[in-house]
Amino acid sequence: MNQDNHSFSLANPNPSHLNLGQKISIAVGMLGIFLILITWGGLTLPRPDIFLSITIFMMMAGSIGFGYFSYKNKIPGIKNNNVWFDSFMNRGTWGWVFGIVLTALYIFLYWAPQYLGKASGDAANTGLVALFDPLSYLLKGQKASEWFVYGTLYTVAVLGMGVKYILKYRHNRYQIVRTLSVMFFQLGFAFLLPEFLMAMKEPYYDFKNMWPLNFYFFQDWSLDSMLADSSKLGWLMLTSGFLMMFLISPILTYFYGKRWYCSWVCGCGGLAETAGDPFRHLSDKSLFAWKLERWIIYSVLVFVTITSVALIYSYSYNRQGKIMATPQDVALIVIGLMLLGIILIWALKKYTQVFTKKMLIIVTSILGFIALMSALTFVTGSSNVFIIDTYQLKFWYGLFISQAFAGVIGVGFYPLLGNRVWCRFGCPMAAILGIQQKFFSRFRITTNGGQCISCGNCSTYCEMGIDVRAYAQKGQDIVRSSCVGCGVCAAVCPRGVLRLENGSTDITERTKQLRTIHVTEDEIKIL
Amino acid sequence: MKIVIIGNGISGITAARWIRKLSDHEITVISGESDYFYSRTALMYIYMGHMRKKDTQPYENWFWEKNRIHLIRAWVENIDFNHKTLQLKKAIQVNKTKPAPPKEIKYDKLIIATGSSPNKFGWPGQDLEGVRGLYSLQDLGYMERHSKNLKRAVIVGGGLIGIEMAEMFHSRNIPVTFLVREKSYWNNVLPLEESNMINQHIIENHIDLKLNTELKEIIDDGTGKVAAIITTEGEKIECGYVGLTAGVHPNISFLKNTDLEIGRGIKVNEYLETNIKDVYAIGDCAEQKNPLEGRRAIEAIWYTGRMMGETVAYNICDKKIKYNPGIWFNSAKFFEIEYQVYGNIQANPPEHHESIYWEHSEGNKSIRIVFDKNTSETLGFNLMGIRYRHELCEKWIREKTNIEEVLQNLGAANFDPEFYTQYENDLIDIYNQKTGKNISLKKRRSFNNFFKIFSK
Ligand SMILES: Cc1cc2nc3c(=O)[nH]c(=O)nc-3n(C[C@H](O)[C@H](O)[C@H](O)COP(=O)(O)OP(=O)(O)OC[C@H]3O[C@@H](n4cnc5c(N)ncnc54)[C@H](O)[C@@H]3O)c2cc1C
Ligand code: SF4
Ligand code: SF4
Numbered sequence: 015m016n017q018d019n020h021s022f023s024l025a026n027p028n029p030s031h032l033n034l035g036q037k038i039s040i041a042v043g044m045l046g047i048f049l050i051l052i053t054w055g056g057l058t059l060p061r062p063d064i065f066l067s068i069t070i071f072m073m074m075a076g077s078i079g080f081g082y083f084s085y086k087n088k089i090p091g092i093k094n095n096n097v098w099f100d101s102f103m104n105r106g107t108w109g110w111v112f113g114i115v116l117t118a119l120y121i122f123l124y125w126a127p128q129y130l131g132k133a134s135g136d137a138a139n140t141g142l143v144a145l146f147d148p149l150s151y152l153l154k155g156q157k158a159s160e161w162f163v164y165g166t167l168y169t170v171a172v173l174g175m176g177v178k179y180i181l182k183y184r185h186n187r188y189q190i191v192r193t194l195s196v197m198f199f200q201l202g203f204a205f206l207l208p209e210f211l212m213a214m215k216e217p218y219y220d221f222k223n224m225w226p227l228n229f230y231f232f233q234d235w236s237l238d239s240m241l242a243d244s245s246k247l248g249w250l251m252l253t254s255g256f257l258m259m260f261l262i263s264p265i266l267t268y269f270y271g272k273r274w275y276c277s278w279v280c281g282c283g284g285l286a287e288t289a290g291d292p293f294r295h296l297s298d299k300s301l302f303a304w305k306l307e308r309w310i311i312y313s314v315l316v317f318v319t320i321t322s323v324a325l326i327y328s329y330s331y332n333r334q335g336k337i338m339a340t341p342q343d344v345a346l347i348v349i350g351l352m353l354l355g356i357i358l359i360w361a362l363k364k365y366t367q368v369f370t371k372k373m374l375i376i377v378t379s380i381l382g383f384i385a386l387m388s389a390l391t392f393v394t395g396s397s398n399v400f401i402i403d404t405y406q407l408k409f410w411y412g413l414f415i416s417q418a419f420a421g422v423i424g425v426g427f428y429p430l431l432g433n434r435v436w437c438r439f440g441c442p443m444a445a446i447l448g449i450q451q452k453f454f455s456r457f458r459i460t461t462n463g464g465q466c467i468s469c470g471n472c473s474t475y476c477e478m479g480i481d482v483r484a485y486a487q488k489g490q491d492i493v494r495s496s497c498v499g500c501g502v503c504a505a506v507c508p509r510g511v512l513r514l515e516n517g518s519t520d521i522t523e524r525t526k527q528l529r530t531i532h533v534t535e536d537e538i539k540i541l
Numbered sequence: 542m543k544i545v546i547i548g549n550g551i552s553g554i555t556a557a558r559w560i561r562k563l564s565d566h567e568i569t570v571i572s573g574e575s576d577y578f579y580s581r582t583a584l585m586y587i588y589m590g591h592m593r594k595k596d597t598q599p600y601e602n603w604f605w606e607k608n609r610i611h612l613i614r615a616w617v618e619n620i621d622f623n624h625k626t627l628q629l630k631k632a633i634q635v636n637k638t639k640p641a642p643p644k645e646i647k648y649d650k651l652i653i654a655t656g657s658s659p660n661k662f663g664w665p666g667q668d669l670e671g672v673r674g675l676y677s678l679q680d681l682g683y684m685e686r687h688s689k690n691l692k693r694a695v696i697v698g699g700g701l702i703g704i705e706m707a708e709m710f711h712s713r714n715i716p717v718t719f720l721v722r723e724k725s726y727w728n729n730v731l732p733l734e735e736s737n738m739i740n741q742h743i744i745e746n747h748i749d750l751k752l753n754t755e756l757k758e759i760i761d762d763g764t765g766k767v768a769a770i771i772t773t774e775g776e777k778i779e780c781g782y783v784g785l786t787a788g789v790h791p792n793i794s795f796l797k798n799t800d801l802e803i804g805r806g807i808k809v810n811e812y813l814e815t816n817i818k819d820v821y822a823i824g825d826c827a828e829q830k831n832p833l834e835g836r837r838a839i840e841a842i843w844y845t846g847r848m849m850g851e852t853v854a855y856n857i858c859d860k861k862i863k864y865n866p867g868i869w870f871n872s873a874k875f876f877e878i879e880y881q882v883y884g885n886i887q888a889n890p891p892e893h894h895e896s897i898y899w900e901h902s903e904g905n906k907s908i909r910i911v912f913d914k915n916t917s918e919t920l921g922f923n924l925m926g927i928r929y930r931h932e933l934c935e936k937w938i939r940e941k942t943n944i945e946e947v948l949q950n951l952g953a954a955n956f957d958p959e960f961y962t963q964y965e966n967d968l969i970d971i972y973n974q975k976t977g978k979n980i981s982l983k984k985r986r987s988f989n990n991f992f993k994i995f996s997k
Binding site for chain 1: 879
């Protein structure tokens with residue numbers, strides 16, 4: 015009996031031997047990382063230009079080489095053999111080691127950059143940050159900051175692991191195109207363009223980013239820099255920010271689902287899809303996790319909305335006379351927007367079937383609360399909308415959400431919780447896009463009739479922890495707000511059951527339970 | 542009413558779920574293999590490290606309790622049809638907080654869904670250590686335990702499970718010799734070209750494929766373990782494991798010598814009733830007394846088990862309905878090549894079957910459509926490495942759509958991911974060359990195109 019209950023999951027008695035090419039690639043990559051680690055330890059290397067080139071080259075060569083030697087002699091196809099036997103990928107020792115190093119990196123970045131070698135003022139950087147000075151001078155003529163180090167490493171990871179991912183999925187054109195896209199946006203929009211802007215003495219700005227993911231958009235320094243007279247492009251950034259939010263994003267999401275952003279453009283998504291790919295199966299698929307997900311992600315959305323409203327209001331309050339909008343104007347605009355929101359969702363409730371009563375009540379109370387607080391502030395003329403000091407709110411949001419959640423848990427815990435923890439549980443951008451995807455989008459994943467064999471590959475490899483199989487085995491199409499449209503479920507399905515689609519017709523009908531029953535009610539009535 | 546189901550495979554569990562949907566009857570599922578329903582079709586992925594065992598369980602453990610489906614882990618040894626009772630061996634509650642189940646269980650209605658067992662054909666040495674079929678979790682555990690330091694495995698029987706087993710060993714870098722009796726892999730089902738494509742693909746995966754070869758005997762190493770096999774050609778192949786995958790048969794040995802009417806499987810009518818009142822049989826273990834035209838009496842596949850489970854639930858809940866699996870479909874994956882079939886595709890087609898066949902120059906994708914030479918009705922689709930929509934193919938076949946209409950709209954049936962090359966035009970070129978006609982593709986791949994045609 016005991017043997018019958020064999021868990022099968024612990025060890026592979028036939029460890030997959032790494033080939034020579036893989037071993038060399040790992041050694042090369044590790045050497046690159048080693049240089050990072052010793053400078054992190056405080057060593058300031060001479061000739062950082064040479065060493066930095068070597069480091070970056072080695073890390074790229076390591077990851078690309080590893081991909082090349084892993085897949086070159088294999089027939090193109092799904093490459094998930096031994097995933098659950100590998101200590102790096104199954105939360106084994108190596109997974110923990112990697113998780114701890116990553117987490118440490120984030121902790122230092124956010125809370126102790128001086129130990130990375132960042133010098134304040136005019137003093138010269140040392141250690142790790144100094145290593146990146148040459149590239150920083152090259153791009154924008156300034157010494158490096160810890161964030162420059164981070165941005166560079168991030169981009170290297172997306173590019174190097176992106177190539178590896180493409181090699182892994184070389185039979186799947188959707189995966190190739192999508193990965194090239196995230197690599198392009200990371201390198202061009204997230205990394206190079208903002209640095210060039212800074213070189214031109216323009217504000218730091220990432221054009222593909224948008225509120226609420228770039229929560230800093232409405233912070234004083236950001237608004238100041240965009241509104242500054244010295245900035246020639248500030249207006250472009252402001253307009254682009256609003257256009258993205260209110261026009262481009264809703265339109266693209268309507269036609270293609272949130273994937274256009276989350277797995278084609280976004281930087282967090284870019285890292286998750288490339289460097290995070292080896293960990294995608296670690297996401298939790300339980301119903302409990304889904305419930306938790308909805309609670310947390312919508313709470314973050316409320317938090318960011320409240321904080322941003324407070325920030326905009328306080329900004330106008332503190333800059334009275336310097337900018338056009340008075341605090342009263344801002345309060346009125348907020349009230350207007352909130353009321354508009356309420357009217358919109360009541361109308362939708364009335365004319366479509368998309369909202370439940372519970373949702374309606376929750377949303378109305380939140381929007382109502384914000385409107386009410388703004389109205390009170392309008393009357394009292396206080397400097398804060400929500401009683402609590404705005405900058406306190408901002409501080410807590412930054413600490414808990416941007417740093418602890420998005421950074422430490424979101425990326426540091428890749429090898430433990432999977433690669434999309436932030437995207438799934440935390441990201442307020444994902445929350446908004448998700449609502450659109452669920453209710454106002456043509457995107458869905460369709461199921462191929464009765465072909466599903468309930469094997470579970472789709473659910474296992476869904477990084478968002480969606481139990482895809484639960485739908486597929488009923489022949490039901492999948493419309494879930496969290497789906498980032500990575501397409502991996504469709505790729506790994508051994509029976510060709512799933513397809514990502516944009517279709518204008520029949521979406522509600524096809525998401526009904528048990529669409530493809532083989533015994534129809536009609537037949538029963540006939541008998 | 543108390544309903545007891547023997548077997549927690551796809552058939553038994555589908556029946557249980559549907560009975561719960563349709564009624565408030567008391568439901569008990571008894572099964573010996575595992576506590577919870579898991580997907581048998583995913584066994585290979587556990588061994589290959591794609592999934593853990595728990596990932597192959599389609600429902601979370603709380604599901605059963607919540608839906609009042611009572612699970613007992615036990616082997617049924619005997620059924621007393623007169624007194625409507627079952628005798629259990631080593632019965633335990635899956636929910637450990639419940640009192641231990643009695644040795645005897647009463648039922649008002651009984652559903653037998655005990656699945657299959659691997660075939661053994663009386664080969665000398667077939668019961669040696671290291672010789673086994675692949676059907677259950679126990680078999681998988683056995684295979685796992687014997688994989689350590691394994692130098693070579695021999696697989697006997699060229700069907701779907703055989704090729705999966707070859708892929709499994711291959712994933713662990715264990716050399717495999719694959720004995721196939723036929724002159725080409727699975728050529729009793731696949732048409733010649735497709736069968737050849739798979740031969741090539743098997744060899745490309747470094748499997749030592751031996752066609753036209755059968756097992757003669759298995760030789761032991763003196764300690765009761767397998768040491769080698771000898772083929773009918775007289776060749777001796779040293780190996781540490783022999784996988785027997787020469788088909789399966791209904792798992793009903795414990796029902797012999799009862800009043801239950803048994804052929805190869807448990808005989809059932811179109812309502813899935815056996816000869817004994819209140820006793821039903823479904824899934825792999827059931828044998829249709831009067832199979833529908835063009836269908837076999839026993840179809841041991843996942844999909845038929847699922848459809849029978851649903852049908853029997855309606856019948857038990859007093860909504861009488863005949864078992865009707867509709868138009869044949871199936872799918873599989875041969876290493877990296879996916880396979881889908883809809884309708885009537887025969888390895889040795891009758892004279893009036895005409896087929897158009899396109900194959901990719903790299904030999905890993907193909908499309909075949911079969912139609913009736915005389916009436917031009919579309920009869921079936923056979924796909925390798927390309928996905929087609931089940932519902933649309935089914936509709937075309939059911940409505941006996943003219944082949945030319947199908948070809949013109951063929952893109953709408955394409956289910957491959959976005960950005961994939963579409964090959965429907967190549968197939969149409971072949972049709973045009975063959976017939977001297979000049980038809981062209983009107984609909985390409987898209988959901989809206991599919992839906993327009995499907996809902997017509
Ligand atoms: C490796 C493998 C791969 C497969 N792949 C595919 C595929 O890709 N596509 C496809 O269509 N089909 C496939 N099949 C076939 C498919 O799995 C079966 O047709 C299907 O599982 C049968 O379901 P079932 O519910 O009838 O029986 P089973 O799944 O066999 O369930 C029967 C259950 O009853 C239990 N049982 C038996 N006797 C007793 C008893 N006396 N007392 C208590 N319990 C008992 C057994 O332990 C078992 O758990 C595959 C089969 C195997 C082995
Ligand atoms: S459901 Fe599929 S496409 Fe969506 S996130 Fe999960 S794996 Fe990606
Ligand atoms: S949809 Fe595909 S991968 Fe998912 S359970 Fe079904 S057959 Fe398996």
